[in-house]
Amino acid sequence: MSSVAEDEPPSIEQLRAFADDGRAWVIADATDTPIAYLILDLVDGNAHIDQVSVHPDHAGRRLGRDLVEYAAEWAVARGIPALTLTTFTEVPWNGPYYERLGFHRLAVERETPGLRAVRAAEAAHGLDTWPRACMRRDLPQGA
Numbered sequence: 001m002s003s004v005a006e007d008e009p010p011s012i013e014q015l016r017a018f019a020d021d022g023r024a025w026v027i028a029d030a031t032d033t034p035i036a037y038l039i040l041d042l043v044d045g046n047a048h049i050d051q052v053s054v055h056p057d058h059a060g061r062r063l064g065r066d067l068v069e070y071a072a073e074w075a076v077a078r079g080i081p082a083l084t085l086t087t088f089t090e091v092p093w094n095g096p097y098y099e100r101l102g103f104h105r106l107a108v109e110r111e112t113p114g115l116r117a118v119r120a121a122e123a124a125h126g127l128d129t130w131p132r133a134c135m136r137r138d139l140p141q142g143a
Contacts, residue, residue, distance in 0.1 A: 015039065018050075025070055027063050038067035040074070044114035046136070047075035049085040059093075068101055076139050083137045086118055088130050095133065103135040 015037075018024035023040040036054040040047050049071060054063045072083055085103065089095035095105070111119070115134045122128065 022074075025067055027067065029058075036063040036067060038064075038071055040071050042080075043084060043118060044112040045080070046082045046084045046112075047071060047080045048114075048118070049083060052085075064097075065101060072137070072139055076141075079141065080139065081141060082139055084115060084134060086115070086122060086132055086134050089133045090131055095135070098135050098137075101137070103137040106134040106136050 015024055018039045018041075023042075025038050026034045027036040029035050034055075035058045036052075038052040039050045041050045042048065049068065052064050052067055054061075068083070075083060083103070084106075085098065087094040087098055089105070099105075106115070111134050119128075119132070119134065122132065
């Protein structure tokens with residue numbers, strides 16, 4: 001798992017593309033240093049959490065949850081029906097954490113073509129060394 005924790009963050013160019021499209025959010029500390037971020041993609045009509053990360057020195061402060069909730073509000077405001085993500089299922093701060101935030105695991109046969117493509121790209125990047133799954137959180141409509 002250390003290889004995952006040591007994985008490089010997205011490039012500035014990648015982050016800029018998400019930010020320019022209004023799908024990247026950053027939480028900074030009092031010195032304006034980024035300590036948490038979330039980037040959101042659109043996959044098969046849903047808001048897909050491509051990456052959410054909190055600096056270890058700031059873990060346990062619910063920053064990740066706050067970012068996920070902000071992404072949910074963003075999606076609801078745009079009539080997007082669900083948040084999706086892919087995650088490690090057996091890591092406490094991944095699968096079980098997202099379940100506490102209202103996500104449920106998708107059975108493989110319920111994965112959309114776009115989610116299957118995301119999973120294939122992750123596998124090509126070596127992320128299937130540990131068990132992973134797609135997860136979904138349905139969002140209220142008409143809000």
